[in-house]
Amino acid sequence: MQAGMKIAVAAGCVLLAPVLFLSATLGAVLGTDGASSGAGGVIACTTAGAPTGSVAGYDPDQMANAATIVAVGKQLQVPEYGWVIAVATAITESGLRNLKYGDRDSLGLFQQRPSMGWGNPQQVTDPTNAASQFYRHLLAVPNWQQIGLAPAAQAVQASGFPDRYAKYESDARQIVSALTGVSCASAPAPSSSGGWVAPTAGRCTSGFGPRGGEFHRGQDIAAPMGAPIVAASGGRVIASGPANGYGLWVRIEHASGVITIYGHNNRNLVAVGQTVHTGQMIAEVGDQGESTGSHLHFQVETGGQSVDPAGFYRQQNGPALCAPSATRQAPGVR
Missing domain, CATH: 2.70.70.10 (Glucose Permease (Domain IIA))
Incomplete structure (x- = not known):
C-alpha cells in the first residue's frame, strides 16, 4: 500500500x-433501526430484514472486526456501500484478522504501513483507528460511489493486485447485511x-x-x-x-x-x-x-x-x- x-x-x-465484540446488542451498537438511504443514489442500499449476526465461513472474531468497521463507517456518516467496500478490503488484506505481521511493515485489518504515514504500529493495529483511516482516504477518492468496489478499494490501498478486491464483494455485502440488516445491490458496470x-x-x-x-x-x-x-x-x-x-x-x-x-x-x-x-x-x-x-x-x-x-x-x-x-x-x- x-x-x-x-x-x-x-x-x-x-x-x-x-473492538466491538459480536453480541446480542450489536444492532444497538450499530444503530441499525430504521430505513437506510442509498449510496448517493448509485448503489441501492435498503433494509432487508433483521440482522442475523453471522455468515457462513466467518468466525465470531472476524465478524467482530467487521462490526467495528461498520460501526466506524456509520459514526463517520459514510454511505452504506462504503461499509461494503471497507469490509471487502479488510477481507482481502487480512482475512478480517487484526494481524500483527504482514508484507514489510504492513499490519492490522487493512495492512496499513507505519513507514508510509498511516500511523504507528499501535494505531494501525487498533481496528477503530485503522477503519477511520481507510474511510477518510476512501472519501477523498473522486466519484468513489460510481467507479465500483475494486477501483475504489485500489485507489486507497494501491495494491499490486488491484482486481482481487472484487472477489470478496459478495461476502462483504452478506456480512454487512448480517450485521445491520442493510442490503446493498452489486455495483453496476x-x-x-x-x-x-x-x-x-x-x-x-x-x-x-x-x-x-x-x-x-x-x-x-x-x-x-x-x-x-x-x-x-x-x-x-x-x-x-x-x-x-x-x-x-x-x-x-x-x-x-x-x-x-x-x-x-x-x-x-x-x-x-x-x-x-x-x-x-x-x-x-x-x-x-x-x-x-x-x-x-x-x-x-x-x-x-x-x-x-x-x-x-x-x-x-x-x-x-x-x-x-x-x-x-x-x-x-x-
Whole structure:
C-alpha cells in the first residue's frame, strides 16, 4: 500500500504552447433501526430484514472486526456501500484478522504501513483507528460511489493486485447485511463512454489562457501527491508514459475525437490501447516534469486544438472541474 495523502501546497505547471465484540446488542451498537438511504443514489442500499449476526465461513472474531468497521463507517456518516467496500478490503488484506505481521511493515485489518504515514504500529493495529483511516482516504477518492468496489478499494490501498478486491464483494455485502440488516445491490458496470466527471479532487490554480507572456493550454488542479486521477469520460488510452514537459502523462481519446490529457503524474496505471470507463482510476497526482508542486495538469483537445477545460465541461453539462482558489495563483516558473 501507499502512504497517506499529504495536503498539497499551491502548485502549478509550466506547460505552455510549443473492538466491538459480536453480541446480542450489536444492532444497538450499530444503530441499525430504521430505513437506510442509498449510496448517493448509485448503489441501492435498503433494509432487508433483521440482522442475523453471522455468515457462513466467518468466525465470531472476524465478524467482530467487521462490526467495528461498520460501526466506524456509520459514526463517520459514510454511505452504506462504503461499509461494503471497507469490509471487502479488510477481507482481502487480512482475512478480517487484526494481524500483527504482514508484507514489510504492513499490519492490522487493512495492512496499513507505519513507514508510509498511516500511523504507528499501535494505531494501525487498533481496528477503530485503522477503519477511520481507510474511510477518510476512501472519501477523498473522486466519484468513489460510481467507479465500483475494486477501483475504489485500489485507489486507497494501491495494491499490486488491484482486481482481487472484487472477489470478496459478495461476502462483504452478506456480512454487512448480517450485521445491520442493510442490503446493498452489486455495483453496476461502469459506463464505457459518455458522461463527464472531474479528473481529480482539488482546487483550481493556473487556468487556461495567457500566462507569463505565453499560453497555458490546460487547467491546473492542486491535489495531494498520490491522489487518484480518473478518466474524465470513457475512451481509449492513446499515450501513457514520459512526455516532454509533462513528466508522465496519459492521453485518452473519447467519442467525436475529443482527447483529454493528464500530466505531471506520479504513476500511470493504464497502458496504450486500453479501454477505460468514466471515473476509472488511471494515474496518481504527482510533481514530475516542468512543475512547481503536486498537481494535475488537465488538458482538453477538440479538432486537434486545445480548448478551455472549464468551458468544455460547461458545454457538456459536466461538474465543476475543481474548487475555486482562495487567492490568485502566481504563474509557474521553469
